[in-house]
Amino acid sequence: MAETMTKKSRFQNGKWKNYISYAVILAFLIILIVINLTKGLGFSDKSTLPRIAFSCMLAVSLNLVVGFLGELSLGHAGFMCVGAYLGCYTANVLRGAGGMPELLVIVISMLVAGIVAAIFGFIIGLPALRLKGDYLAIATLAFGEIVRCIFKNLPFFGGAMGMSTKLYDGNTLFIIAFVTLLFVVFCCQNLINSKHGRAVVAIRDNEIAAKAMGINVTYYKLLIFMVAAFFAGMAGVLYGATIGTIRQETFSYNYSIEILVMVVLGGMGSINGSLIAAAVITWLNITLQSQLSGALAPVKSIVYALILIVIVIFSNAPAMKGFRESINPRNWKRKGPDDAGKIKNDAAQWDRIPTKIHMDDPLSVDTRTTYADSPVPPDVVVKNRDEFYVKPEKPADGKEEK
Amino acid sequence: MAVAINGLSLGAIYALIALGYTMVYGIAKMLNFAHGDVIMVGAYIIYTMCMFTWNIGSMPIWLSSLISFVVAMAVCTCLGIVIEKVAYKPLRGASPLAALITAIGVSYLLQGIAQLIWGADQRTISILDRLGTVNLGSYVIKWSAIITVVVGAIIMVCLVMFIKKTRTGRAMLAVSEDKGAAQMMGVNVNAIVSITFAIGSGLATFASMFYLPITSVSPTLGAMPGIKAFAAAVIGGIGSIPGAMLGGVLLGVVEVVCNSISAVASYTTAIEFALLIIILLVRPIGLLGKKRRIKV
Numbered sequence: 001m002a003e004t005m006t007k008k009s010r011f012q013n014g015k016w017k018n019y020i021s022y023a024v025i026l027a028f029l030i031i032l033i034v035i036n037l038t039k040g041l042g043f044s045d046k047s048t049l050p051r052i053a054f055s056c057m058l059a060v061s062l063n064l065v066v067g068f069l070g071e072l073s074l075g076h077a078g079f080m081c082v083g084a085y086l087g088c089y090t091a092n093v094l095r096g097a098g099g100m101p102e103l104l105v106i107v108i109s110m111l112v113a114g115i116v117a118a119i120f121g122f123i124i125g126l127p128a129l130r131l132k133g134d135y136l137a138i139a140t141l142a143f144g145e146i147v148r149c150i151f152k153n154l155p156f157f158g159g160a161m162g163m164s165t166k167l168y169d170g171n172t173l174f175i176i177a178f179v180t181l182l183f184v185v186f187c188c189q190n191l192i193n194s195k196h197g198r199a200v201v202a203i204r205d206n207e208i209a210a211k212a213m214g215i216n217v218t219y220y221k222l223l224i225f226m227v228a229a230f231f232a233g234m235a236g237v238l239y240g241a242t243i244g245t246i247r248q249e250t251f252s253y254n255y256s257i258e259i260l261v262m263v264v265l266g267g268m269g270s271i272n273g274s275l276i277a278a279a280v281i282t283w284l285n286i287t288l289q290s291q292l293s294g295a296l297a298p299v300k301s302i303v304y305a306l307i308l309i310v311i312v313i314f315s316n317a318p319a320m321k322g323f324r325e326s327i328n329p330r331n332w333k334r335k336g337p338d339d340a341g342k343i344k345n346d347a348a349q350w351d352r353i354p355t356k357i358h359m360d361d362p363l364s365v366d367t368r369t370t371y372a373d374s375p376v377p378p379d380v381v382v383k384n385r386d387e388f389y390v391k392p393e394k395p396a397d398g399k400e401e402k
Numbered sequence: 403m404a405v406a407i408n409g410l411s412l413g414a415i416y417a418l419i420a421l422g423y424t425m426v427y428g429i430a431k432m433l434n435f436a437h438g439d440v441i442m443v444g445a446y447i448i449y450t451m452c453m454f455t456w457n458i459g460s461m462p463i464w465l466s467s468l469i470s471f472v473v474a475m476a477v478c479t480c481l482g483i484v485i486e487k488v489a490y491k492p493l494r495g496a497s498p499l500a501a502l503i504t505a506i507g508v509s510y511l512l513q514g515i516a517q518l519i520w521g522a523d524q525r526t527i528s529i530l531d532r533l534g535t536v537n538l539g540s541y542v543i544k545w546s547a548i549i550t551v552v553v554g555a556i557i558m559v560c561l562v563m564f565i566k567k568t569r570t571g572r573a574m575l576a577v578s579e580d581k582g583a584a585q586m587m588g589v590n591v592n593a594i595v596s597i598t599f600a601i602g603s604g605l606a607t608f609a610s611m612f613y614l615p616i617t618s619v620s621p622t623l624g625a626m627p628g629i630k631a632f633a634a635a636v637i638g639g640i641g642s643i644p645g646a647m648l649g650g651v652l653l654g655v656v657e658v659v660c661n662s663i664s665a666v667a668s669y670t671t672a673i674e675f676a677l678l679i680i681i682l683l684v685r686p687i688g689l690l691g692k693k694r695r696i697k698v
Binding site: 072127130131132133134135137138139141142143145146148149150152153253254257260261264265268295297298299300301302304305306308309312313315316317318319320 | 511518
């Protein structure tokens with residue numbers, strides 16, 4: 001068994017899922033670049049694309065905390081706020097000094113924003129060690145509101161009017177945004193698939209057991225909080241470069257919740273899912289916002305809310321479980337061989353299910369002599385179990401699934 | 403003195419909202435994010451009904467206000483039950499996070515619907531304001547603040563009596579202790595959960611009535627008091643009814659005191675939430691939360 005495991009290639013191990021996200025993001029980026037060079041993207045597309053990219057970054061980084069560490073955080077927009085203000089302030093200072101290429105400015109400001117946000121992540125990670133579940137959620141929410149309130153009142157960050165920063169060139173901003181996204185996804189996937197990532201998942205599954213196995217829970221919780229905050233801070237700089245004016249109202253707890261919704265709808269603990277959900281929700285938000293204006297503007301939040309409620313009830317309600325399993329493609333595929341393991345309800349097949357205990361023999365023991373006259377020799381039972389089952393017919397549509 | 407009364411009145415409002423949070427949390431083990439928006443709906447209904455009855459004329463103002471308040475209360479109570487049946491009941495037994503997300507969805511939905519019906523602009527209406535002010539010695543105090551404190555206190559005493567003395571109240575306690583065991587003892591859990599949501603929404607209507615003199619009516623009216631009341635519920639120990647009252651009053655007094663000192667007035671929100679974090683750090687289960695705490 002172990003031998004076959006080592007022989008398996010990365011693709012058979014399911015690691016191909018990691019590469020799919022890189023491939024899709026890269027392909028998407030290349031197509032976009034080609035379109036932009038040949039036809040030219042519209043003005044609205046140029047601002048939509050970076051938004052999708054930084055939403056994906058936020059969702060992936062929050063997924064580290066919620067999906068992998070298993071702690072509910074409602075303050076992710078707070079880290080983004082810190083990153084946006086500090087990063088764009090740095091960018092403004094660097095531009096004021098002059099003589100630096102724009103690309104370098106944005107990279108340096110992203111690094112500064114990430115580091116400052118990570119320090120804040122450390123600060124909020126400390127209470128996270130004492131609090132659990134809903135209490136941690138409200139503490140992180142409070143943190144987000146505190147950050148907003150402080151930035152609103154600091155005069156050198158523009159105060160209530162917001163801080164303005166230079167809009168980045170639309171033709172290259174989306175490339176920078178997607179390359180940063182690639183970097184974030186790369187870091188997150190490698191972190192999760194490493195020894196550290198397995199330790200984090202162990203903490204999520206059972207903290208006490210993880211502690212007993214010698215995992216430093218404090219260290220890993222702080223690490224994940226800081227990494228997530230780092231990426232959120234970077235996303236904040238991209239936000240500033242896309243929007244131009246940073247206002248603290250944007251980073252209210254509603255925004256944190258929106259990121260959380262992306263993570264939950266995409267599937268907690270699934271980076272690819274977060275990417276898809278973040279892209280779709282952001283696109284949906286922007287499209288609905290631009291399509292519905294004036295008196296119809298609230299229809300956007302109604303549609304958004306209805307989609308949210310229906311999807312969550314559909315995918316989580318215990319009453320819908322049977323229906324969910326019947327439409328899940330994985331179950332079509334599995335039906336064939338797996339069904340053999342189940343005990344049949346059909347009484348006519350019961351005598352064909354090999355058991356080691358023979359009810360007719362008064363003192364049956366699992367030895368060859370006892371089974372001498374039994375219809376099913378025990379050795380055969382172990383080696384070729386499948387021969388003795390009536391294999392159910394495989395569903396026709398299940399075969400087509402890869 | 404004026405600061406104290408105003409603080410107590412704001413605290414009473416927060417406590418009323420926090421009771422809704424804490425009761426629902428005790429019974430259904432979920433954070434009802436849509437609670438703040440029930441307050442908003444209540445405020446809009448009061449506004450609309452007042453406008454309607456005042457236009458008819460020939461009705462004394464106290465009567466029309468009372469009618470609109472009763473209508474708002476009925477609507478909000480029904481709304482609470484409908485939300486519970488449609489959005490939360492299918493998810494009972496699923497992960498708490500799923501219920502949290504649906505609650506957020508319901509919150510957006512209510513805000514969207516309110517904006518569709520009443521528009522996004524802010525409206526003001528004076529009901530309790532009309533009572534004017536009273537001079538106590540050298541202090542000028544609003545009647546609305548005094549009424550809020552008095553009525554709030556009466557409601558809380560009634561609620562505690564209801565929970566301690568009536569069959570339904572004790573059934574609520576039982577469900578919050580152990581849902582399965584309560585069901586085996588013949589408690590109708592579904593009915594109890596619905597009643598809890600109904601009471602929570604009814605209390606929210608009181609809160610919206612008392613909140614009207616302080617603020618203007620808009621679709622996002624419920625967001626900030628909702629989140630602060632939630633913080634109050636957590637400060638007091640979520641699931642604990644006296645805790646919610648204590649937390650609400652504490653937060654209200656802190657907010658008014660901070661607002662009255664000009665040096666820190668603009669940092670009020672930060673101070674309140676910092677208080678929350680500090681209390682959670684010192685006592686992670688809240689002020690009155692206990693290991694075996696009495697919760698509904």
